[in-house]
Amino acid sequence: MARAVAETQFLENEALSLLGRLEMVKPFALNTPMVRAAAISAEAQNGITFLLNRVSQEVKQKIEAYIAWLKNPSNASAPASEAQARFAYLKLRFNNLLDQLDIFADVLSQRGEHNTGVWLAGLDVLAMDALSLRGNFYHPPPLVCFVERGHGAAIRRARTRLPGGDDNPVAVIQVPRERLIGSGIASSIVHEVGHQGAALLNLVDSVKEAISEKIAEGHDEYAWQLLDRWISEILSDFWAMANLGIGATLGLMNVVSLPSYFVFRVATDGPHPFPWIRVKISIVLGNALFPHLQWKYLEKKWESFYPPNKQKGDIRRTIRSLERILPSFADLVVNHRPKSVKGQALKEIFPVADRQPAHLQKLFQRWRYASKLMDSAAPTLVFAVLGQAKSDGNLSTVEETHLLQRLLTRWALIRSLHHCGAGNQHVVEAVQHSQINFTKQQLQLL
Template sequence: MRRAADTQFLVNEAQALLTRLQTVRSFALSTPMVLAAAVSAPAQAAINSHLAHVAFDLRRKLKTFIEWVRSPESQGVDAEHSQARYVLLKLRFNSLLDQFDIFADVLSQRGEHGTGTWLAGLDVLAEDALHLPGDYYEPPPLMCFLERGHGAAIRRARTRLPGGDDNPVGVIQIPRERMVGSGIASSLIHEVGHQGSELLNLTTTIRAEIDQRVAEGGPEQVGWQLLSRWLNEILSDFWALAHLGIGATYGLMSVVSLPSYFVFRISTDGPHPFPWIRVRLSIALGEALYPHPQWTDLTEQWSALYPITGLPAGKQQLITTLLALLPEFAQLVVRHRSPTLRGQPLADLFPVAERQPEHLQALFGEWQVRPALRDECAPSLVFAVIGQAKADGRMTAGEESRVLTQLLTRWALNRARNYCLARPAPALSPAPRRHPPTRRSGFLSPS
């Protein structure tokens, strides 16, 4: 039998949760930012709708719990089991706050002068890199935020948030130290590649092809096993290459330029290729997509920066085995076909023809005469052209930063302008609502 004091304690605690729940307000009411810095309208709608749904579901459960605790039917339940029911609701409330903080970390940066607008421009770049002609999938909304450190990461849309709910948007973390330069696109589109590869089920279908090589045995078996283990990260690098050309590889080289100990630190049980072979994988995939002497030059440059001579014999042997597999592996990836790809080679899904070095170089020459032509191009193509120009020594880092800062701002403004134009103008004398929306907390009732 539960005591009256126990009942009152549980009621007070549940009501306290209800009170705190009312302070969780919609981001539309609490996050200051200029319009150009805002995340996309689909992303805003998805986040607010998701959090509103979770908040109203929790409110309903809390009210049901309070009614149950006060009812005669609960009096025969001991305090321990009543407390266990309450604790589950408290954990659900904490998971809601965890979810809220994930999105708040992203949105709070949009209020920073300059940074917020650049991030909105990067949102546009990310969405461009995720979109594939042909409607192979429905791309989710994406939004970016900056974090300290050198690495990038993504919390993919349609994966689990704290509490088990599906994430309504893709949240991409990118390193602050790479703002603003063409290298940021390499990190960003690599993370977009994680989302895109999952939507196309590439890791599963390509791994099945690699596993056939593993089953054949022989001295190359270990190399194929490692490529299979690293495949998810390799495909994300491929996604960046397919949009950026050699700029993706140069961006990768910048990320993994570390002391030699770390560059050659080989882990055979993790998802990431060790840095030295990761760059060589990028070069091999780049050469398969865009045949050109520049890849040989880049190979020589990387080998000069980090020679393998002097490494232990075992490491040298493993590297030699992997290098021998790279041409075949690269062809396996670019020519891969699957039902998800509708029988098309994987490379054909991407704008590979537009990213050929000669085409990028020609575009850069045209832009020098008519800079306004840049405004008509897709953001990923702009970054590809600038990355190629920087690789060719035709653009300095200062010029690169100045141009990209202007373009990120322009893309953000264009998106904000298009959003405003797409919204219908309010009537001068709007008809009164018959059923005004109810507000029981900071979130409007979900539809």
């Protein structure tokens, strides 16, 4: 049955309404207030702008083509149901565009918050540092951070599908607001960066192949199967450990310090190890990368917080089975040689030598008297040094917070000035050498 003129006019008006709303979709550069230092990186900004412009143009063309189709006399005999179906598809695509817009709007709107926006820009720099490996195995995508309510961190990885099927140009890392600001936030952020890095290197599938060989041997088969199920999260914890040292485990302990029931709840249907064993895995991996007595002390502390001997028999048996193979598992991970890293062992592509406890302790003592050395250090190294100092009892939480606020601001400002171009190199150098040095009060904190 051919559609009536009234039906055609109704659908045309609805399509024109979509066009009107589409014109309200503006580039973030025009409607997002923030100081320059709080801005996301130029690469991230360009990627988001290009994506939204491309999808907007596509939607506009589809709407205009639909209106032309409605007005074409040769299509007058098409039933109203077909015209409605075509419009419904247009509306879905338009809503996909708005979903994508909202994903990035949630991130960028926080950049207008006083202090928080600049700190988030500093955390962007930390995240990019954690993703940049010395072997040039991939071109790292841009990363942006934002804070959210809730307990856990998360990542929407770059080069994955957005609503509507478009490729995400930017990795978006969500961290809990309650973790601002302390060394624990680095553990969460670098863990999420690890998910992106592991995907770029195809680490999960590669390590799973090695684990499958252990399963085939038939010894502690159930324990190896559990590790295989959890390997994605474990590799991200490993990424954090390789960059941050003991600070990664301390941050993890803070995240999973829950009522005992949840700490020992062995769920086999999810990607996360149960919290008690997850901390133990982190400790074993830490000892494999950075041998030191501190891991024994940390292990005893964790077991004093959550004594495993108070658990039911089946949980204790699972724990014993996992603990029995953890040294072998840690050796497998740190010495694994994926094809994606050109035959090198995983421990060789991370700054493991620079994260040894003795070296971190030496750096902290040196930075007490030469603060500019801290200013020029890589962000992950700074967090590793402060995490080690905190573990050693040489840095209080208050002191740490003041230092990190200053350093995050510095990293954000230097990045923003570098984006200004070569003509502002004198400004960049002024910031690096004098304008944002430690105040006397901050020197006293060290």
